[in-house]
Amino acid sequence: MFQLPHSPLTLIKDAVLASYNIKLYIKRDDLIHPTVTGNKWRKLKFNLIEAKEKGFDQLLTFGGAYSNHIYATAAAGKEFGFKTVGIIRGDELTPDSNDTLRYAHDCGMELIFVTRLDYNFRNRLTRQYGEKFYVLPEGGTNDLAIKGVNEMVDEIYEVIDPDFICSAVGTGGTLAGIVSGVRGTTKAIGFASLKGKGLLKGQIEKLLPFEKEFELNEQYHFDGYAKTTPELIEFIKGFEERNNGIQLEQVYTGKMMFGIYDLIKQGYFPENSNIVAVHTGGLQGRSEELK
Template sequence: MNIPNQLIEGFPNITLSIKREDLIHPFVSGNKFRKLKYNLLQANNEKKQQLLTFGGAFSNHIAAVAALGKLHQLKTVGVIRGDELVNSIQENPTLRFTQACGMELDFVSRAGYRNKTEASFLSGLEQKWGSFYLIPEGGTNALAVKGCEEILTETDAEFDFICCAVGTGGTISGLINRAQTHQKILGFPALKGDFLKEEICRFATNERWDLISDYHFDGYGKVTPELIDFINRFYLETGIPLDPIYTGKMVFGVIDLIQKNYFPEGSKILMIHTGGLQGIEGMNIQLKNKKLPLLLTHA
């Protein structure tokens, strides 16, 4: 859908649209649906009855895997970063949701969590939980990229720029691989650092992309009153809710770049809404504790 002109007032030759991937499914939405699609098929091909993955306390990915398991009657295990969280499940809306879906939660120390890709760590998990199909943290692997390639369709060929938030690099890699030759993909990292470029290069098949690293708002999971105000104003003017970790920062960045004349005159820009709205409730708990303005809910 097109974004109202008042949000980019003074730039009448720029067309700004957003693709509502967040509407795919109420719980397995956005890029999580895309990333998990072919991983689920592979798990079925391998006759695995249990999915195991990793994530933090408010992880969209953990919530999506839990919901997927319930939908397809598969056992799920979520390895959660931070053993101090074991006694706060009921105060955490994401973890509470995963348990309601039937997911088993395995809390590990933050130091131990760093070993999550090592063979000995994974072997210990298999001894504890039995055979499982492993999905990496954030869901990014070759099958996830394949799923994310399906975000863009022939009807999106009219756009010159495709913009998305970047976490682990899977979504942007899929967009890069599917984009037309006249299109450029712009990624807006939610984390500090340049390590994502190497990860994206593992999967991307061309070089028509760039990362815009100026809109992480001081790091992953961090927000400011300015960002909260922007997300709330955007919701009131468009009716579109944005999550504060990923898509909200990307949309803020795109509109800021338009106002700074980053895009050539006449550009048609498509933003990808990658979901993550389940995180709003958890973020509001943190904002309330810090006595900061709350994000408007999408309920």
């Protein structure tokens, strides 16, 4: 019931990459499901299985106005027969505030809008609303989510033995899953999409089942979560034009790919490196400037 096909690994053909003798592949997790895409499906899979096994038919979770996790949880609830409730940060918001919230509402998710102050007390909100629900944390990250991301890493090794696996980073769960799943000399690199204030790496380390090295790059957040610049938008447009319309978005995947290309130009990656960039989906959040 909860098994989806493996996502393809696509080799990017780009003159920039060729000039530095670099091979860049994209793990197309944006293609595994039309709505429950990318890392959000990976994080949800084993949680949905556990919810069913424990007899829950309702899911409760948390997120912001543009949360891919809210979007995916609502879609998964509709797909697999769960009632869903999303507690949303921002009491000024409504279901019509943006496409993400509108889609979640259209999928049948009950949206509860709370102040930013109240949102900071999620444990209290869980006790208040979540007695009858299977509770998913903000961003969907827990031990079962990391297990799901491990499956994606295994799929990569079925095709290629990469030198680097790169991912965008929000709450850090996807990167933690990648780090715990990499083998041999493969190095995991995360590209933060928000200002971590020096705390994000420690948060990711706490998610790991054992101590393991990884790199967290916090230089390409473009001034914070969901923030962008004309430079980033132009990069994404150029990438899509050169690569047969493989789409990115400006919140996560665009920042990661910008960072990878910038590091390639700086000589960070050795010649003949095989790099895999994980496409974590979220394309419903594409800026109007990219549509």
